Amino acid sequence: MKRRRKPALKLKLKLKLKLKLKPPPRSDAAAAAWKRGLDEASIPWLERAARLAPGDPRITLDLARLRLSGGARDIAAAAGDFEAVAQRYDSATAWLGLAMAKRRLGDPPGAAAALNCLLARHCLPDEPGFAALAGQIAAAAGYDGFCGLDTRGETRGQGKGRLLGAPLDRAALMRVEGLVALTGDGGISGWACRPAAPESPPRLTLRDAAGHRRTVKFGKILPADDGVPLLPRHGFKIAPRALAGLTPPFTLSGPDGRHIAGSPLDPEALAAIAPRPAAQRGRGRARLPARREISAVIPAYRGLEETKACLESVFAVAGLARVIVVDDATPEPELAAWLDGLVAAGRIVLCRHETNQGFPAAVNTGLTAAAGDDVLLLNSDILLPPGAVKTMRAVAYADAATGSVTPFANEASILSYPAPGGGNPMPSLADAVTLDALARRSNGHASLEIPTGVGFCMYLRHDCLRAVGGLRPGIFAQGYGEENDWCLRARHKGFRHQAALGAYVGHAGGVSFRAAAQGLTLRNLGILERLYPGYHDLVTGFIAADPLRPARAKLDAARLRADAGRESVLLISHSHGGGVARQVEADMAARRAQGLRPLLLLTQFPDDPLSTPYPWPTLLSEGSPKDTPNLAYALPRERPALRRLLKNLGVQRVILHHTLGHHPGVRTLAKALGVPQEIVVHDYASFCPRVNLLTRPEPDAQPRYCGEPDVRGCIACCARDPTGIYEALSVPALLKRSAAEFAGAARITVPSPDAAKRIARHFPGVVARVVPWEDDSLPARPRPPGTGARRIIVIGGIGPAKGFELLTACAEDAAARGLALEFIVAGGSADDERLLATGRIFVTGHYQEGEAQSLIAGFAPDLAFLPSIWPETWCFALGEAWRAGLYAVTFDLGAQAERLRASGRGLTLPLGLPVQRINDILLNWMPTHG
Known part of the structure; x- marks a missing residue:
C-alpha cells in the first residue's frame, strides 16, 4: 500500500489578469516553480497594483507569495515584504511567509524568530503541512519542538523541553477586536474578530446593567475595510426586541472580558441629551479666577x-x-x-x-x-x-x-x-x-x-x-x-x-x-x-x-533662520517633477558640497492645473516643501514678505531653473535682492509659449514638432490651439522678456549642444555653457537583442510630447498584424487604461527615483524605444536605457538623437515614419557592433 504524501503548505492567491506577459528568463529553480502551476505573469500586475495603491498590505502579501517561489533575489524581496506587513499588522500569514522565506534563504534563526511570533500570538494554522514545516524550522534552530494553541483553545505541538512558541501570549491569543454602535431603531450592530483566529467568529457576550448575559450571534462577513485590511469583520445585529427587558447600559466583551470598541452603550443617556447648536456660545466669563496648582x-x-x-x-x-x-x-x-x-x-x-x-x-x-x-x-x-x-x-x-x-x-x-x-x-x-x-x-x-x-x-x-x-x-x-x-x-x-x-x-x-x-x-x-x-x-x-x-x-521661517550662517543660493523651479526635479535635486546637492545653503522656491502645483486659477502659490523650503509647507506666498501681494525673508536668509545668488506656474514676479527676485542670476535651460519656454515646440495643424489633430517657424508662425500656432499655454503673454513679449533675461544673466547653462544651438538661433549673440547632466562616456556593455518575440521597454512618463499617441498606434498595429512585439512602459502615462486596452502594452505605474534600473531589469527587455516627438534638451530616459545595457531607438531630433549618434548605442528614425515601418524596425533591427 502506497503512503499518501502530505500536500505541501501553500499560500493561496486570487488574481484576475487582463494581459498575459511572457515571463522573462529566470533561474532554473524559479522556472521549475512556475511549471508547478504558479503564474509568473502575475508579478508585474501586482507590482503595478502596489505602485497604484502603495501601502496596501493585501497587495504586498499577494506579491510576496508569488515571489516566494522564485530565485534567491525574489525570495529576499518576499522576506522584506512579509516582514513589513508582519511588523505593522501582526499578521499570521505574514509571519508564516517570513518564516518560509528565511528558511529558503538559509537563515534558521530568522525562520525560527518569525515562526515564534506566529506560534506565541496566533492559533495554529489549519494546514496539513504546517506541523512538518514547524518541526523542521524548530529543529534547524536548535529547539526540541514547537507548541501553539488551536482554535478550540487546546495546546498542541511536537516535542518536550525547549519549544518554539513558548511561552504562549495568552492575552494576544484571546484578544477580540471589534466595533459596536446603536442603530437608529434602538438596536445594536457591529462587527468583531479574533486576530489570533481571524477566520472563526469570536465568542462575544452582551451584558446589561443587571448582570443578564446574552451570547451574540454573528451573520455574514462584512466587506473589507481599509481600517482593518487583514482581518475578516464578522458582522452582527441585535434587534430592539432582543433588548426588551434588559437594563442599559449594555456592554459587549470577548472571552477575556475586555470591552470591544464602542462599548458600553447607553441609549437612555444619549436620548436624554437635548441637541444644541455647535456654534452657540454662552455668556462670557467676567473675571479671572485665582490661579491653582x-x-x-x-x-x-x-x-x-x-x-x-x-x-x-x-x-x-x-x-x-x-x-x-x-x-x-x-x-x-x-x-x-x-x-x-x-x-x-x-x-x-x-x-x-x-x-x-x-x-x-x-x-x-x-x-x-x-x-x-x-x-x-x-x-x-x-x-x-x-x-x-x-x-x-x-x-x-x-x-x-x-x-x-x-x-x-x-x-x-x-x-x-x-x-x-x-x-x-x-x-x-x-x-x-x-x-x-x-x-x-x-x-x-x-x-x-x-x-x-x-x-x-x-x-x-x-x-x-x-x-x-x-x-x-x-x-x-x-x-x-x-x-x-x-x-x-x-x-x-x-x-x-x-x-x-x-x-x-x-x-x-x-x-x-x-x-x-x-x-x-x-x-x-x-x-x-x-x-x-x-x-x-x-x-x-x-x-x-x-x-x-x-x-x-512664522515658525517655519524661524526654523530656516535658525539654521542660517552659510551663504545661501536660491533655486527657482516648478513642482511638476520629471527631469527638471531630478536635475534641481542634483544642483542642490552640488551646492551643498560646495558649502553653500540651497533654498528652493517651487510652485504649489495643483491637482487640476487647467481649472485652478493661475498663477499658483509659491513655496519656499530648504529642499522639501514638506519641511516648511506654510511658507506659501501668493504673489504679487506677498512678494515683499518673501523678499524680506530671502534677504534675512542671506541669499547671494539666484538660479532660475523653471518658472512654470509662478507669478512673473519671481523672475525679478534676483534684481530685488541685488544679487546675480543664473539661468538653467530645461526646455524652450524662453521662446515657445507651449514650452515643447509642439503644434496641432487642426484642433483635433495629433501634436507634432512645429519646426520652429518665425514669430508670425508662432503667433498663428498659439491662436489656432491655446491649450497648454499657462501664461497670458504674447509671443513678441515673451521673446523680448527672454532676451533681456539672457542678456542680464551671470551665466546660462544648457545640457546639450543641440539645446545651445536652438537657443542661439532664436536669440542671436546668446552663448550658453554646455554642461551635460549625465556622463555618456562611462563604459557600457550593451547587449544585442535576443531572438524570438521582442520585448520593447518605453521608459518614463509617457504623455503627448513623449509620444503617447504614437506608442498607442504602434501597439494597435502590432496586434492587428500579429507581430511578435510587446511593449512595457516602465513608468506612467497620460492614459494607462487606453494603453492596456491595446493588449500589447503593459504599464508598470510611476516608479520612485532610483528604482528604474531594477524595474527595467525585471522585464529583461530586448530593446528600448523612446518615442518622444519633441527635440528634448537632454532625455534622462536614454541614460536609464544605456545603464540597463540596452540599445535604444529614438527619432532623429533633439539631444536624444545627438547623444545616440555620438555613442553609437542605438538607432535614430526619421520623424513622421509610419507606425508599420517603426514596428518592422523594432522587430527586426540588430546592432552591427557591441
Missing part, C-alpha cells in the same frame, strides 16, 4: 516605551504639583510593573482600574484625583518640552473666558505642524524642545480661539472643569470625540478654547487603539453631529479659513 493627568493603557518617554519628559517640567497616572487595566505586565516602581519611588500618584474602561473613564478618574487643580491632560504617547506648560498656563490666564489651551504638535488634528493635515513625523525630545523654543520665539504667548481643544495635550482651567464636569464615557466609550463634546459643553457655558501659538509638543498618536480606531472615530463623530448640529461645518469652516497659518508660517 497644576496636576498632570495621564491615562495609560499600552505602549511601555512610549509611556516611559512621556513620563520622563513630564518629570522634567517644573511647577507640576502632582503627576497622576491612571492605569486603565493595561494588558502589558511590564507597563504595570514599571508604574508600580514609580509609585514606590514617590514620583507619581497611581490610580488603577480593575477592568479596562476606556480613555474617557480613565480621564474622569484622574480629574477626581486632581481635586480642584488646573489639569494638564496628556496622552501617554507625547513628549512634553519643559517650556510648553509655562506658555500654555500664560495663555490660560490671559483671558477670563478661556477654558482650555492646546499647543501645536506634529500630530494634533487642527493644530498639526508643520503640515496642517497631520502625518508629520514624530520628533525626538530634543527636537521637540527646539521646536517649542522656536515657537515661543516666533509667537510668544499669542493665542487664537479654536472651535475645540485637542485631547492629546490640553491645559484645563479649574473653574471651567468645575462648571462643565468630566467626560462622558457612557456616550463616547473608549474615546475619540469625548474632548470635543467637553469643549462644546464648555462653549455653551461661556468658555473659549485657545491655541497656544508659542508652544509645541511631540505626539506619536495611535499607540493605544487598534483595528477599530477608524470606525470608532466615525461613530463618535456622528454622535457629536447629532448632539451639536453644525459641528462638522464649524470645524471644516475653521480648517478652510486656516487662521493658524500665519503662526505656522
Whole structure:
C-alpha cells in the first residue's frame, strides 16, 4: 500500500489578469516553480497594483507569495515584504511567509524568530503541512519542538523541553477586536474578530446593567475595510426586541472580558441629551479666577516605551504639583510593573482600574484625583518640552473666558505642524524642545480661539472643569470625540478654547487603539453631529479659513533662520517633477558640497492645473516643501514678505531653473535682492509659449514638432490651439522678456549642444555653457537583442510630447498584424487604461527615483524605444536605457538623437515614419557592433 504524501503548505492567491506577459528568463529553480502551476505573469500586475495603491498590505502579501517561489533575489524581496506587513499588522500569514522565506534563504534563526511570533500570538494554522514545516524550522534552530494553541483553545505541538512558541501570549491569543454602535431603531450592530483566529467568529457576550448575559450571534462577513485590511469583520445585529427587558447600559466583551470598541452603550443617556447648536456660545466669563496648582493627568493603557518617554519628559517640567497616572487595566505586565516602581519611588500618584474602561473613564478618574487643580491632560504617547506648560498656563490666564489651551504638535488634528493635515513625523525630545523654543520665539504667548481643544495635550482651567464636569464615557466609550463634546459643553457655558501659538509638543498618536480606531472615530463623530448640529461645518469652516497659518508660517521661517550662517543660493523651479526635479535635486546637492545653503522656491502645483486659477502659490523650503509647507506666498501681494525673508536668509545668488506656474514676479527676485542670476535651460519656454515646440495643424489633430517657424508662425500656432499655454503673454513679449533675461544673466547653462544651438538661433549673440547632466562616456556593455518575440521597454512618463499617441498606434498595429512585439512602459502615462486596452502594452505605474534600473531589469527587455516627438534638451530616459545595457531607438531630433549618434548605442528614425515601418524596425533591427 502506497503512503499518501502530505500536500505541501501553500499560500493561496486570487488574481484576475487582463494581459498575459511572457515571463522573462529566470533561474532554473524559479522556472521549475512556475511549471508547478504558479503564474509568473502575475508579478508585474501586482507590482503595478502596489505602485497604484502603495501601502496596501493585501497587495504586498499577494506579491510576496508569488515571489516566494522564485530565485534567491525574489525570495529576499518576499522576506522584506512579509516582514513589513508582519511588523505593522501582526499578521499570521505574514509571519508564516517570513518564516518560509528565511528558511529558503538559509537563515534558521530568522525562520525560527518569525515562526515564534506566529506560534506565541496566533492559533495554529489549519494546514496539513504546517506541523512538518514547524518541526523542521524548530529543529534547524536548535529547539526540541514547537507548541501553539488551536482554535478550540487546546495546546498542541511536537516535542518536550525547549519549544518554539513558548511561552504562549495568552492575552494576544484571546484578544477580540471589534466595533459596536446603536442603530437608529434602538438596536445594536457591529462587527468583531479574533486576530489570533481571524477566520472563526469570536465568542462575544452582551451584558446589561443587571448582570443578564446574552451570547451574540454573528451573520455574514462584512466587506473589507481599509481600517482593518487583514482581518475578516464578522458582522452582527441585535434587534430592539432582543433588548426588551434588559437594563442599559449594555456592554459587549470577548472571552477575556475586555470591552470591544464602542462599548458600553447607553441609549437612555444619549436620548436624554437635548441637541444644541455647535456654534452657540454662552455668556462670557467676567473675571479671572485665582490661579491653582497644576496636576498632570495621564491615562495609560499600552505602549511601555512610549509611556516611559512621556513620563520622563513630564518629570522634567517644573511647577507640576502632582503627576497622576491612571492605569486603565493595561494588558502589558511590564507597563504595570514599571508604574508600580514609580509609585514606590514617590514620583507619581497611581490610580488603577480593575477592568479596562476606556480613555474617557480613565480621564474622569484622574480629574477626581486632581481635586480642584488646573489639569494638564496628556496622552501617554507625547513628549512634553519643559517650556510648553509655562506658555500654555500664560495663555490660560490671559483671558477670563478661556477654558482650555492646546499647543501645536506634529500630530494634533487642527493644530498639526508643520503640515496642517497631520502625518508629520514624530520628533525626538530634543527636537521637540527646539521646536517649542522656536515657537515661543516666533509667537510668544499669542493665542487664537479654536472651535475645540485637542485631547492629546490640553491645559484645563479649574473653574471651567468645575462648571462643565468630566467626560462622558457612557456616550463616547473608549474615546475619540469625548474632548470635543467637553469643549462644546464648555462653549455653551461661556468658555473659549485657545491655541497656544508659542508652544509645541511631540505626539506619536495611535499607540493605544487598534483595528477599530477608524470606525470608532466615525461613530463618535456622528454622535457629536447629532448632539451639536453644525459641528462638522464649524470645524471644516475653521480648517478652510486656516487662521493658524500665519503662526505656522512664522515658525517655519524661524526654523530656516535658525539654521542660517552659510551663504545661501536660491533655486527657482516648478513642482511638476520629471527631469527638471531630478536635475534641481542634483544642483542642490552640488551646492551643498560646495558649502553653500540651497533654498528652493517651487510652485504649489495643483491637482487640476487647467481649472485652478493661475498663477499658483509659491513655496519656499530648504529642499522639501514638506519641511516648511506654510511658507506659501501668493504673489504679487506677498512678494515683499518673501523678499524680506530671502534677504534675512542671506541669499547671494539666484538660479532660475523653471518658472512654470509662478507669478512673473519671481523672475525679478534676483534684481530685488541685488544679487546675480543664473539661468538653467530645461526646455524652450524662453521662446515657445507651449514650452515643447509642439503644434496641432487642426484642433483635433495629433501634436507634432512645429519646426520652429518665425514669430508670425508662432503667433498663428498659439491662436489656432491655446491649450497648454499657462501664461497670458504674447509671443513678441515673451521673446523680448527672454532676451533681456539672457542678456542680464551671470551665466546660462544648457545640457546639450543641440539645446545651445536652438537657443542661439532664436536669440542671436546668446552663448550658453554646455554642461551635460549625465556622463555618456562611462563604459557600457550593451547587449544585442535576443531572438524570438521582442520585448520593447518605453521608459518614463509617457504623455503627448513623449509620444503617447504614437506608442498607442504602434501597439494597435502590432496586434492587428500579429507581430511578435510587446511593449512595457516602465513608468506612467497620460492614459494607462487606453494603453492596456491595446493588449500589447503593459504599464508598470510611476516608479520612485532610483528604482528604474531594477524595474527595467525585471522585464529583461530586448530593446528600448523612446518615442518622444519633441527635440528634448537632454532625455534622462536614454541614460536609464544605456545603464540597463540596452540599445535604444529614438527619432532623429533633439539631444536624444545627438547623444545616440555620438555613442553609437542605438538607432535614430526619421520623424513622421509610419507606425508599420517603426514596428518592422523594432522587430527586426540588430546592432552591427557591441
